[in-house]
Amino acid sequence: MNNSLTKTKQMETESIPKLLFKYSSVTFCALLFSSLYNIVDTLFVSYGIGDEAMAGVSVVYPFMILQGAFAQTVGSGAGTIVSKLLGEKKYEKAGGVTVSAMLAFYVTTATVGILCILLHPFVLRILGAEGEIYSYAKDYLIIIAAGNIFSTGFSSLIRAEGRMVYSLMIWLVPTAFNVFADYVFIFLLSMGVQGAALATVGSQFISFLMSIIFFTKISCQSFKKAKPHLNTIREIIALGVPVLLQMGGMSVIFLVVNNCLSRLLTSDWVSAFAYVGKITTFFIIPFNALIQASSPIISYNFGAKNLSRISKTLRCCFVTLYVYSAVAVLIIELVSPQLMSIFTKSDTVVSIGAGALNIISLSAAFLPPILIFGAYFQAIGDKKKSVLINALLISVLSVCIVFVSLLDCKRIWLSIPLGCFVVLLPTIVIFKKNGISHSNFT
Numbered sequence: 001m002n003n004s005l006t007k008t009k010q011m012e013t014e015s016i017p018k019l020l021f022k023y024s025s026v027t028f029c030a031l032l033f034s035s036l037y038n039i040v041d042t043l044f045v046s047y048g049i050g051d052e053a054m055a056g057v058s059v060v061y062p063f064m065i066l067q068g069a070f071a072q073t074v075g076s077g078a079g080t081i082v083s084k085l086l087g088e089k090k091y092e093k094a095g096g097v098t099v100s101a102m103l104a105f106y107v108t109t110a111t112v113g114i115l116c117i118l119l120h121p122f123v124l125r126i127l128g129a130e131g132e133i134y135s136y137a138k139d140y141l142i143i144i145a146a147g148n149i150f151s152t153g154f155s156s157l158i159r160a161e162g163r164m165v166y167s168l169m170i171w172l173v174p175t176a177f178n179v180f181a182d183y184v185f186i187f188l189l190s191m192g193v194q195g196a197a198l199a200t201v202g203s204q205f206i207s208f209l210m211s212i213i214f215f216t217k218i219s220c221q222s223f224k225k226a227k228p229h230l231n232t233i234r235e236i237i238a239l240g241v242p243v244l245l246q247m248g249g250m251s252v253i254f255l256v257v258n259n260c261l262s263r264l265l266t267s268d269w270v271s272a273f274a275y276v277g278k279i280t281t282f283f284i285i286p287f288n289a290l291i292q293a294s295s296p297i298i299s300y301n302f303g304a305k306n307l308s309r310i311s312k313t314l315r316c317c318f319v320t321l322y323v324y325s326a327v328a329v330l331i332i333e334l335v336s337p338q339l340m341s342i343f344t345k346s347d348t349v350v351s352i353g354a355g356a357l358n359i360i361s362l363s364a365a366f367l368p369p370i371l372i373f374g375a376y377f378q379a380i381g382d383k384k385k386s387v388l389i390n391a392l393l394i395s396v397l398s399v400c401i402v403f404v405s406l407l408d409c410k411r412i413w414l415s416i417p418l419g420c421f422v423v424l425l426p427t428i429v430i431f432k433k434n435g436i437s438h439s440n441f442t
Contacts, residue, residue: 056136077240087303
């Protein structure tokens with residue numbers, strides 16, 4: 001218990017650059033390992049089964065993003081409250097929040113998983129599964145939906161306590177298993193996309209078991225009198241809505257793009273988009289790592305009423321992300337064909353994907369303020385502003401995608417940087433009017 005409290009108190013006393021580096025480096029390693037797993041998983045599917053199978057898996061990807069979005073919604077919403085309560089030294093109340101979050105998550109995901117299995121033909125039509133990729137998408141979706149209940153280890157709640165090493169392990173161990181299981185199921189047992197799905201669900205179950213160990217043996221929260229409360233669940237969901245909008249918006253964007261590509265073009269375009277998604281996910285790791293690392297620091301110091309540490313956190317995030325963005329865009333522009341050729345030998349898919357990467361990467365010039373300010377408002381509990389920023393991003397991107405695809409579907413990639421640029425100005429205005437200088441601690 002004393003060790004847990006000491007680690008949590010670091011958010012109040014340690015220098016911000018050092019703290020951000022420590023937290024983000026651990027999160028970065030977890031996300032890097034997860035992304036490498038995703039890349040290896042993609043390679044197993046593309047080389048072990050084929051590009052059409054990858055297209056089928058890609059069609060299901062929006063459901064998986066939405067699956068992760070709800071997990072992050074509950075986890076980040078509860079994590080924001082828990083971080084603040086720990087800053088206020090209210091350990092029993094923090095435990096009650098965690099129990100409420102778990103109840104909300106498991107009841108919802110069990111219901112969604114069952115409905116998705118029962119209504120899979122309807123779900124697949126919405127996802128855009130067409131022609132030769134339908135059977136692959138069906139096999140993958142049913143197994144993923146069956147394992148929906150295990151789709152989080154509540155790493156956000158673990159990070160909220162400052163336990164970054166364990167939050168890293170809850171990623172590393174399951175994803176290592178996933179890579180091993182992919183090899184066994186796909187190459188040794190020839191189970192196709194069903195094997196890939198089983199490997200994913202198996203890794204999620206391991207993460208679930210590790211979360212049980214943490215909250216029963218390690219956590220500094222008190223669960224002796226913890227009971228779930230409906231009002232707490234409402235607050236958790238309300239605070240997590242920005243993440244739901246952000247990640248759920250990604251699901252909508254992937255869904256719209258996949259539908260446009262599968263219905264208006266060919267499976268080569270769907271496959272190319274799948275590979276592009278894996279590559280961009282890899283390059284955006286530092287964005288996610290820094291944002292996730294900053295959130296508990298901001299929440300804790302907001303609870304501790306330390307405004308100056310919040311300001312330093314935001315400044316460090318800005319400098320780091322813009323330096324990284326410049327380097328990442330340069331790399332992608334120089335070697336995009338080589339990056340695509342890692343996944344496929346099809347010249348057509350490589351050409352489509354390289355062009356997409358070159359255009360989509362330009363979004364990095366506009367994303368840092370949008371992500372940082374959205375995370376800031378969520379971390380201090382100002383859900384309205386965070387929701388507004390994320391809603392703007394989703395709605396504008398969706399409109400841009402539809403507009404560009406109607407003009408020329410082959411230029412659909414232009415909609416991503418265009419949408420981010422349009423959202424940048426109102427995001428800055430919202431922060432200027434409601435940001436840190438206007439915060440209060442009442």
